[in-house]
């Protein structure tokens with residue numbers, strides 16, 4: 001069985017959010033980049049766990065991005081996975097990236113494609129569903145659990161107010177989130193091994209983006225906190241009721 | 248040309264998030280000078296003509312055994328046919344658990360640019376530009392959709408439900424319904440409780456509560472406020488509370504009217520998932536806790552003392568003491 005794990009790159013969660021070029025570009029200067037947490041902590045780690053249980057599984061990592069993404073791809077390889085593929089292109093919009101991923105899946109014959117629930121920078125949560133549609137594969141979004149037995153995957157997914165377990169035959173695309181696995185840190189052996197794992201670079205296929213970011217902005221600042229003393233809880237509730245009108 | 252709104256339901260009831268999507272779609276249709284139509288797949292107990300009160304003129308109701316369970320692939324194929332047959336120009340979804348699976352697929356199938364996580368009506372004065380949240384609510388982006396057709400997934404709790412007096416015509420359509428490739432084998436719903444992502448009031452607690460055995464005072468406040476429960480990430484990681492309650496940048500992102508945070512420090516990753524809340528109340532014994540900077544109201548004090556008092560005061564205001 002072949003698993004493809006889609007890895008994206010995002011600013012560190014504590015990065016300062018600012019924009020340049022007339023608010024049309026994210027200010028990258030001084031920003032630390034990380035593997036998108038959903039891709040690393042859940043999609044990748046779950047794929048590694050599946051391989052630990054069944055060594056016949058092959059795991060490939062896929063990233064659409066420029067040369068400057070190679071450190072995060074190596075970091076992902078240090079956690080696990082047999083080899084990585086980088087599609088050498090600027091990830092312009094979700095559709096463009098999805099088209100690249102679909103092409104790799106088509107030519108590589110993967111049975112299971114894992115993405116994160118969403119990236120923590122653009123919060124689109126779009127690529128998994130788009131890839132599935134491009135390939136006419138079933139898609140399970142917001143998955144909190146995943147098992148594979150033969151040619152059947154059992155996926156637990158979030159629904160409003162609960163969870164549902166579905167069974168689906170491979171191939172399938174699964175969007176991963178918390179619950180699926182526990183985050184790991186790479187060990188020394190993994191880091192050493194990652195240096196020599198293959199990292200193939202391929203060129204993108206043509207795909208016209210469907211959207212573009214016209215401008216970024218920051219939300220208006222809060223007015224500041226109204227502090228009340230510990231013996232004045234009734235006053236707080238009165239304010240919430242009469243001033244803020246939320247109770 | 249029309250605006251087509253996907254109407255989602257659970258246990259036979261239409262979701263609140265879908266009423267928001269209908270209200271949004273109806274206002275968008277008015278802005279574009281066209282009609283607003285809804286589509287509902289599967290069985291519901293409600294009278295669909297009553298959805299006219301939120302502004303839809305027509306609701307297509309499609310029933311088939313293959314639609315009884317949500318399957319993203321089947322629903323996508325059916326919705327694409329509905330969009331084609333009705334000449335829909337813009338498709339509106341709630342960015343909820345179903346919309347997150349459907350909107351991207353419809354975007355591809357209809358070659359229609361997608362904006363997911365939209366927070367307001369499009370600016371159509373020059374093109375079609377939709378505002379959405381990015382960086383987990385720390386910023387927003389205005390996204391231009393460059394295709395003829397468009398798909399919008401509206402964030403939950405980002406748009407106010409409008410209720411008027413209209414009645415919608417309920418109609419059916421002839422479509423092909425393929426067999427699903429997914430099979431539901433079990434469902435586990437915490438029924439009766441308020442759903443976190445849709446909740447108007449959320450009561451959340453962090454490591455300051457010291458242990459899972461102390462959650463009684465948090466639950467009592469939540470009950471008094473008719474609120475959903477949430478927690479910080481370390482609380483879920485330590486299995487004090489279920490993962491589904493973890494809010495923040497790597498958990499559920501919420502935007503309730505009122506968010507009460509007890510014994511949570513307010514780390515940047517926590518704030519990222521809750522900063523779209525309209526009113527934030529922070530209870531923390533440390534006056535330097537970063538959460539106070541993001542709060543509207545705050546009390547510096549001990550949660551074990553404040554929460555029970557808070558519950559009592561709420562009951563008094565609500566007249567249930």
Ligand SMILES: Cc1cc2nc3c(=O)[nH]c(=O)nc-3n(C[C@H](O)[C@H](O)[C@H](O)COP(=O)(O)OP(=O)(O)OC[C@H]3O[C@@H](n4cnc5c(N)ncnc54)[C@H](O)[C@@H]3O)c2cc1C
Pocket residue numbers: 013037452453454455456478479480481482493494495496497498509510511512513514515516517520530531532533536548549550551
């Ligand atoms: C990549 C990444 C992603 C992350 N994602 C998330 C996320 O999605 N959500 C999230 O929540 N965190 C996330 N975190 C973790 C985050 O950085 C914080 O560690 C976490 O939010 C802290 O949780 P806490 O406030 O409950 O605990 P603490 O930081 O331990 O704070 C406890 C607070 O309780 C107060 N307190 C203690 N006792 C009392 C008392 N008796 N009465 C009143 N107050 C009291 C203390 O003053 C303190 O402020 C992430 C971290 C990383 C690195």
Ligand SMILES: Nc1ncnc2c1ncn2[C@@H]1O[C@H](COP(=O)(O)O)[C@@H](O)[C@H]1O
Pocket residue numbers: 006007008009036038039062063064065091094097114115116117118119122123124125126127128
């Ligand atoms: N540039 C990229 N290269 C590879 N995978 C990506 C890329 N961007 C996003 N993904 C995958 O798609 C998921 C959802 O991303 P998004 O739709 O952009 O929120 C991510 O969690 C990744 O698994």
